Amino acid sequence: METLFWKKMASLLLPAFCLLSGAGCTAGWAVPDFGNVYHVSGVIDMPFAEIQEPFEAWYNLTGGKSRIQYYHGQVVTFQYGAERPFGALYKITPETTELELNVRKCFRISGRPGKRVYPQSIFPRLDAFKPVREESYKGQLCTVWQNVSYWGQKKNVYTLWVASSADGPVPVHYEMRGFNSLLGSHYDKYEIDYSNFTHSYPAGVLDLPSGMECEFPPGDGVEHRILANPMWDFVGRQADRGRQLFHHYRREYRKEYGSEKELERRAQTFIHNMRYVHSKNRANLPYKLALNHLADRTPEEMAVLRGRLQDQTPHNGQPFPLAPYAGIILPENLDWRLNGAVTPVKDQALCGSCWSFAAAGGLEGALFLKTGELTPLSQQALIDCSWGFGNHGCDGGLPWRAFKWVGKHGGIPSAEAYGPYRGQNGYCHYNSSELLANITGYVNVPAGDIVALRAAVFKNGPVAVSIDASAKSFVFYSNGIYYEPQCGNTSSSLNHAVLAVGYGVLQGDGYWLIKNSWSTYWGNDGYILMSTQDNNCGVATAATYPVLA
Known part of the structure; x- marks a missing residue:
């Protein structure tokens, strides 16, 4: 018990010492481990899409399940990696028709070879991140971890602010900034503020509502998979699903562009508009949005x-x-x-x-x-x-x-x-x-x-x-x-x-x-x-x- 106590105290005191003394203390720090079981809330900020979206997440890597809900539970997604043969995605969303108002519907998308479903972490993989500095972020003393990646002409900088507590590392803020040398500008930016991080949650929170029947969404295409697990595109660094959807969009609307530079600019505009449309639809507004022929257009x-x-x-x-209108009865x-x-x-x-x-x-x-x-x-x-x-x-x-x-x-x-x-x-x-x-x-x-x-x-x-x-x-x-x-x-x-x-x-x-x-x-x-x-x-x-x- 004493050894554990002093380890936790060291994790609390070392960043403070480094920040005050200016000592180069980052080399020996261990990569933060947020554990296999946690609950966290937060807000996704997408400035290029003009959206701030609240979320709440529950994660159990050992049990092979995760749940992320958006806009205070308007839309709820489940990621079941343990479901055979390749896992499954579930989305519960309100649906309004001419006959029904805000009825909760469940949709299921199966994993497949090469597209296996895993529990969705709310944090990026940190194996390629390195500690770069210590600083105060919104009143919390944090270690700043960063990963700089290059994808062709794109430079992506991923940064995570991590605080310390008696229970281990605490996520505070995550940020992605993308610069495209072809366009000569920042092509992407999004941020996630984390709050209420704990390692416990009520039993049953990762279970689908009892008695709810889930159907397959019409088409079961790329966009449905994005909608069933939107967080994947913010904390994952694999192939961009937005790019895949843009490819389908170009084909559907027969979009041709005059240069590689314009193609890149249109793709990024499309992705920002896609995020906007998907996020607004998760807010359960009295109307729905959809990507249309204007989705590659700038404001x-x-x-x-x-x-x-x-x-x-x-x-x-x-x-x-x-x-002429006196006494008129309008239909x-x-x-x-x-x-x-x-x-x-x-x-x-x-x-x-x-x-x-x-x-x-x-x-x-x-x-x-x-x-x-x-x-x-x-x-x-x-x-x-x-x-x-x-x-x-x-x-x-x-x-x-x-x-x-x-x-x-x-x-x-x-x-x-x-x-x-x-x-x-x-x-x-x-x-x-x-x-x-x-x-x-x-x-x-x-x-x-x-x-x-x-x-x-x-x-x-x-x-x-x-x-x-x-x-x-x-x-x-x-x-x-x-x-x-x-x-x-x-x-x-x-x-x-x-x-x-x-x-x-x-x-x-x-x-x-x-x-x-x-x-x-x-x-x-x-x-x-x-x-x-x-x-x-x-x-x-x-x-x-x-x-x-």
Whole structure:
């Protein structure tokens, strides 16, 4: 007992002595051993993905089991290495459908030859780490262990801060920094803060919930294995699974890049976006995200697609008419697609022309209500021809300015008459005899009035609206009712123009049915359900619709 006591005291006092004296004491230190059984909590910080994710982990190497849960138990993963023949991964996650709300589902993925499942440690393997210094980290005296690895043109620096206690080493902080000489910049960074480290936990915590049946996930591909054990990519240094998924992504979307440098940059952007999407989905939000054709785009490139200009000048729209809506009974759900008033979703490409799609969509709906025929109208004509009213083609514009151009010139050409959409500015060349949808003006819906906007959509067809689409969650929306607390709803926060083609209520929550112009690869076949709560993202802040002559 005395020998053990003095060993523990030495582990506590030696780092303090080295730090105070400046002595080179690192050479003889033993690599930290956190034991075969432990429980620990912490937070994963992914600054490039704009995510901080809490976790809690239980580990039993001897028993061949581990459990890691995220966002306080929203998603729970199990790694069973002892299960024959090659181990198994389990993931328990909430699932919401049209019939069920937040039902816990279990998915199982089997290990296989060359992909055997092992209990997942929450710490990196330390066999290649070396002690480099002693320092205080957040008030704790720590030994700093580091491993510098080179992978082609990448230099990865892994650093672990370890404190001492009477019970042995205590993990404090882990950090990875990656530098790519090809890109000339840091390509990756993530950190893990550890807390509440112990060598005990309640019995049964590593067992699957009794009575729960586990099914195989659809596809059982690379992404499913990442989702079933996300921690592996942060503390493991084997082949990068994110790279494998990027390979599948390139093949699915036929992505080609002009150089090795661009390929590397796109791969890293994809991996950061992948981490963001996966982490957000573990948070059990009322909507789900998914990797889409924009997953290799940088935030700067995404900003190009948000082409609604900021504007403080008077819109000079007609006042919202109250008399036609007096006593009107609005249906609880409305979808103008079902009535044939909405053309197929299009892709604005790398052009800030969202405003032209919103304006054309409003005109198409109004023309349908008047004639009973759905005619695709030309966004390209609005891009090319409405500069005199303050629009700037692919550099941005506003739907109401497009309506002013249509009103002055007696209509808008059809897409067939004007020619195909090009995703760039062009020469204005319409024939006056081919113009359709002449208007007498346009109406501004009272700002922030949810009921008035519902009434406008019901009586006038699809309405051009503006939103704050700057949140990364909007870029990767997949399904569910989108509510983003970071969204602004003031006129100064609006940066993207879209089309409200309906509204409704799903499981007690109100939503707008919004048509975007980022192709059918985005969202739910090009659409999104946006929450009406608190006028989230400003859907009702600057809505406008045309009045046909």
